[in-house]
Amino acid sequence: MPCVSPGLRWTAVCVTAIVVLCGVIAGMAQTSLAAQPADVKHLYDASCASCHGTDGRGRGPAADALNPSPRDFTRGTYKFRSTASGSIPADEDLYYAVARGLPGTSMPAWKGLLTEAEIRALVAYVKQFSPRFTADLPAPIKATPAVATSPASVEKGRLAYGTLACGACHGDGGTGVGAVAAVLKDDWGNDVEAQNLTEPWTFRGGRAAADIYMRLKTGINGTPMPSFADTAKDDDLWNVANYVVSLARKPIWQMTADELKAHYTQQAQRNASAPVDRGRYLVKTMACGHCHSPVDREGRALPGLSFAGGVKMRLVVWGDRVSANLTSDNETGLGRYGDDDIKRAFTRGIKHDGSRMLPFPMGWPAYAHLTLQDQDAIVAYLRTVPPVKNQIPPPTGPGVFTYLTSKFQMLIGGKDFPVVIFAGNAGSAGNPGSTPAAAQR
């Protein structure tokens, strides 16, 4: 070290000492955080486990109804990364997924709900579900400088979108209606839909050109979306990213009244031409499965019994009812009934034999307000639900005396007669694959 005065040297030593000390303190803070596995586990179980499961397999009690399915942490396969195709993600990738959430999915942005330190601790906790994080190192990619968007770049991107055959899945113009888009599967065996590129508010990994570039460069592990790192030049990836950004349509919250009218008219036409898709959307979002798919005592769906009914409800005054089998089975499900019978049941509360339902818990007075087109769509979808043989026991009444005395207590005494919803399947198919605790008593 020539030409350095002793004073400066001392300063340097002091600064170094302070930096090292800070490092040690920070390290200790880090260690003390990591040294509380019970707390992190508690935080994970309270915040993450209802979807991802306490074992990290992505099969938490609420997982069954979610689309996309919650991430299975045990494989170490992550979709949204800044690392090479097939690589484990960098810590920052996991941090951003937790902190910012994944738009268009049930994963919320945890920043603001949890502290920075809690999010970092959860990232560390989630990593230990997969041995890949101890065996491998993330392979970061080198992003090239952005190509600023311009009409020329967008046009080049449009051409590259064609040569890279993006439209095969995402459709011409990015609407998601492509040649093979209907038959895609991910590594977990779930059906996946190619992203509709005109609705950037649903882009899981972010809607900025830099985010889209990263998806093209690294691919989306576990899904049919490949990496184009080896098949296209970086500038072209940026051009495609700029093109995809340009495909965005206006979301309804930015539309004028006239635009909304046109939008909803167009949507109704699209729904009319794809009744099964529309019906699936309605059946999912109207929560038909909430009562017609049996669950165990944690509320976890019993395997193989989706829409097979069998959920017993005790309406104390009115007796026991068991939810109907909505699958297409010809002997025990809706396969036995005509379209009009089914529609009359869910819109008028009148069963196939002419007997009536109470106006609860089945919400037929609400479902009656579905348009005829939507009613037909629901029937069209239910016809496609794979048949499950699950004979549903008939309703049982409480007997006139009990009925009258409990009515007396309810109407005169103001006593509460609740609806008891039972875990398990009361139908003939029993409780397949359920834990002993889930079986009915």
Add this chain to the structure above:
Amino acid sequence: MKRVLKWVALVVVILAAGGFVAFLYFIPPLMSTAPEEFVNGEAAMAPLVGGIADPAERALAEHGRYVLMTTDCTGCHVTPGPQGPMPDMYLAGGRQFVTNTHGTVVSRNLTPDKETGLGARTDEDVKRVLRSGRFPDGRAISHNAMPWAQFSNWTDEDLHAVVVYLRQIKPIRHEIPPAAPGVADAMVPGALEIASGLDAGKK
């Protein structure tokens, strides 16, 4: 004369007793009311959107009303009374559920009331509940009592329209108690959850 009076008294007593039994048997008239009356009652509860000045907002609220009505939100969120849901307490909450997984929870007040409803909640807060089943403080919501996992399948646009409509309904002051411990299975063996028929909220 006395004998006639006796007979009259007997007939009156029998009629009164019979009438009372018939009252117990048929009230509430769940099976003797035409289905159309229930259906119309459902629509009458949900305020129309014609009064909204901004035409774009009106169009969004109209769509939100359709989604909300056909999803049977009223089934749990209209305040329960002794003879069933109370139409003048539209979406004011108060139905109590004892669940196996989340203790005793009460359906929330969804009206725009600032202190007891959603008035002080941001759109993001409301959407997070429907999308991710989380309260604004991060607490998990029972997916058995409240089917948020199913509602998470709504597109962002349908979700938005629902929130726009919820902002337009009549604010009702109705305080909902916080969650408390309690397990359905302990009350009725084998139960997953128990839904009360009475109002647990405070006006």
